[in-house]
Amino acid sequence: MNGVRDKNFEALLAYLKESRGFDFTGYKRTSLMRRVRRRMDQVGVGDFGDYADLLQVDADEFVALFNTILINVTTFFRDRDAWDYLGNKVVPALLAERSAEEPLRLWSAGCASGEEAYSLAILMTEALGPEEFRRRVKIYATDVDGEALTQARHAAYDPSALEELPPDLVTKYFERQGDKYLFRKDLRRSVIFGRNDLVQDAPISRIDLLVCRNTLMYFNVETQAKILDRFHFALKPQGVLFLGQAEMLLHHSKLFDPVDLRLRVFRKAAAARSVLNRLVTDQPGGDRIGDVSDLGELRDLAFASGPVAQVVVTADDVVALVNHQAEQLMGVSSREVGRLLRDLELSYRPLELRGFIDQARLERRAIRIKDVEWRHRATESKWLEVDVNPLIGSDNGLLGVSIVFHDVTATRNLLDELEQANRQLEQTYGELQSTNEELETTNEELQSTNEELETTNEELQSTNEELETMNEELQSTNEELQVINETLRGRTLKLDELNIFLESILTSVKAGVVVVDKDMHVTVWNAGAEDLWGIRRDEAEGQHLLNLDIGLPMEQVRPIVGSTLADPQYTAELQLTAVNRRGRTIELRLSCGALRKPEGSAQGAILLMESLGALNQPETGD
Template identity: 65%
Template sequence: MTDRTAEPLDAFENVLAHLKESRGFDFTGYKRASLVRRVQHRMSQVSVTDYAEYVDFLELNADEFDALFNTILINVTAFFRDPDAWDLLRDETIPALLAERDPDDPIRVWCAGCASGEEAYSVAILLAEALGPEGFRRRVKIYATDVDEVALARARHATYTGRELEGVPEALRERYFEVQDDGRSSFRKDLRRAVIFGRNDLVQDAPISRIDLLTCRNTLMYFTQETQSRILGRFHFALVPRGVLFLGKAEMLLGHTRVFDAVDLRRRVFRRAENGAPGGSHLVARSSAQDRRVDIGGLDRLRELGFSASPVAQVVVTGDDVVALVNHRAETTFGLSAKDVGRPLRDLDLSYRPVELRGYVDQARLERRTLRVKDVEWDRGPGGTTWFEVHVSPLVDSGNGILGVSIAFHDVSAARGLLVELEQANTRLESAYDELQSTNEELETTNEELQSTVEELETTNEELQSTNEELETTNDGLRAANDVLRERGGELDRLNGFLESVLTSLRAGVVVLDTGMRVLAWNTGAEELWGVRRGEAEGTHLLDLDIGLPLPEVGAVARKALEDGGFTAEVELAAVNRKGREVRVRVVCSSLRSSGGEVGGAILVMEQVG
């Protein structure tokens, strides 16, 4: 059979393009590795060997589209999945949400990616418990959406087997489900009318608005980071101020803390930030300003005083680089005065100290965009050293003409001080190195288990759950081995739990490589340092990682460790961390040896030193 992994990426993209053109499903925003694996799984089931042949197969077999969509859209869901998170929703989040609203205010809920409806009906049960059936019918509307029409049809029918209702406590099952003649149970009809199911593509379709509670659990994890960002922007628009966003345990809001505040980070409950706004929020603000009808007098004087009182040192120059405005903080910080207004910028010491400004001013004027100059150090002599982040912003009129340039000096000395404290704290991690060495033999014994579990842990779990029914047919033959496997599984769970706690507890970045220099383990410290998630790093060749570390130099040290079982080396390298800052990183590399002295890999310990 042809090795499909070696086929050009364009061949796979042709499959996605065909799905979009023929059925309107746009999967281009999904993570490629997961999509490729699922499409190839379906191709193997129909004995198709390459992507071009599969496109022909889809054109000739209309039913194959449904089978492929069911493979790609895993639709793994359950009532009250991850009970701990639902307990928080029941005990704290929903009571707080209701307390902020009047007794007659409507409650609008959006369950995005609802699959076969279990999540939507779980929310309905909690709200019915909090409001009572009568209050629920009068106030609540739940909009449940998905892209899978087959799953939506099941959800509208609202009937479930006893196995599917295992997550529902017995008391709630008796109150909210009615047993049918065939043994299945259906959700109460009088409450079901409040749950409205419809198709909505999170990538392409407009969001539902004025939402109080938005649940989207373990759906974002299948999209690329760029697509996730767009979807979260739509969620922010959909939610009312202080509306609640409830995500799955595999999802975080890294990089979106400006628009969502964490209510409980561990259980993935967030609130819409009152002052945050994603891209495009300036349009709302502008509209509000235009609707204002109050005549405010003395605006020029008010603007002048507001500019002068700003805590950030700021200088404004004209389009000809003549100093036009200097606020009070700039005067006291840089020794400027009113006499400097009207002078060319090049005649002021400020033009080249603490940083050469003229080039940045010209660039901001030419490119019509704000420039950020980081890590600007100003040695003030006896007064100590001050660190600035300088923002150079062009001032553009409605005709895109340059009126001038604003130069703002943000004092970031306190943040630099924190970095120094962090460096001091890192030195205390050296005491943990001995403990790490003592786990080498345990790491060696669990390498094979780790290799089968570290690659895309969360998404693989979802796929494994979707195959549970197929595995049920093989259970009878495995009964005799259950006791042995259970004992072995307990030992492996304890060992894996211990290993996971060790790697998680270390603040330094720890990377374990196999003999082929592929990543076996990537701890939280490495995620924090480089901004690469564990699922993205593990299984990837060291030299293929997209991080700010000079990998050829690190790779050379790692190869020596793989060749010499007694090798240990320490190097200090210039790097760029996940925040885009230039830092110094100390890398300690040593061989990973078995009890017999055989080299089974290498361990890299990385910590930022400056």
């Protein structure tokens, strides 16, 4: 659902396509606009037109924008259950279907920073061994993000990227170099990276296994159909397509057959032909190199072993041919050949065939009857689609009618299960709307989408893809917050070290050191001051200097401290007579200077007090 489109936003997309060759017009507007606005907020631009002007004058902004749009969140063996199924079931089947000398071609479409492509390399090496892998396997890894491809070619990953891998695989396939892990160089040569736009560029051909996980969800329905048609053309017969958890192929069942629908593994449908295949293969035939004139027995055997139930009647309504599938499915046997169709139960059960046969004869066109329910047993019901096709001879005469019965029970049951799943998802979304009050903005989008998704499976799939995209954005944001947290932790450690260093300096100074702020409140009172005046640090700090009764003649101290706070360049030194903590009169040298800020203004004063010795005092009697 694209909704009402913003003209300025569409103009911005057109500019990106013209200036840089990136076509984002096929992306879903809701998620695409949210990610573009996120980048605009980071640079302080509020209008799409103004942001287009910024892109014209700042070439580096393109890179930041594309990194925001193309999230590139990926890990090794993402969704482990699906990869295990691929390694335990799909890959052995592919190898069994091919000779030991036949090369294997794999395609990782939307490979981002390379984790998916190297996961394929590990999977195939485990199945074949390193030597056979290097000899037979080529992995083509493509993306539209040039920066991500550069990172993928380097194959250097942080230790955190390998946390989900078993330790034995890390040891076997990666080499430690500094603070990075490098994928094995001898295996890396079989992985070929290149830029490929799935919407505009031609697909890679003759592929045995195509992996495209959580990439289709960024595109709208029309663009997905175009890309899937290209994937169908790219795959060899019986080739395998491996998609992400958010992608279903609900409307492309003619191109691909599900191998495991839950894990999103599909095979190229044998009978289907994509648009690209039709363009390539519908060419005039070459010269024949064999005689095919006397193949009557071969045709009979081919008809009898056909994969669908089929009955052929002549122009006179006589049963002429019945294949094995018709015998098993419809209960009609070869003994019925030669009898009139109207004499058989098949002519009126499971549906009245004669009217459709007469219509096909009269109109000379094929007729399909859908949703035919057939209770061929007391406890079992099947659903059929019936094709009635007139058979026209070379002289344009009617030779007979072919009746084909397609068993669509499994497909109908699957649709019923999907409808039930859709109802459960709708109920889940209703519960999320009532409980997640803190996610009001997100719920507005979900509610808007959910109201329209109640009628079709495609709209419900679109909402599921939106949630997957937001989850990857949150994961990307969480990684950014972790980096910020590490930076703050480092700064805190440095600050603690600085405080300890300063405390060591103050403790090492034997003279009394007192620091006051601009209001003459004590902020620093070192051990020398404690020893000189007999007042502890916790008792002095925070007190006004002039209010401390410590035996210091404050009438002489006040003027020089005031002058220092008024003039940062002012310094003073004088000798005073004071009474120390033991009650003895001492001679004291006091130095006073400003505590200056980096720009030069005074934020307090520093007083350095040094005892010059006790004065001689007369002894007093009792």
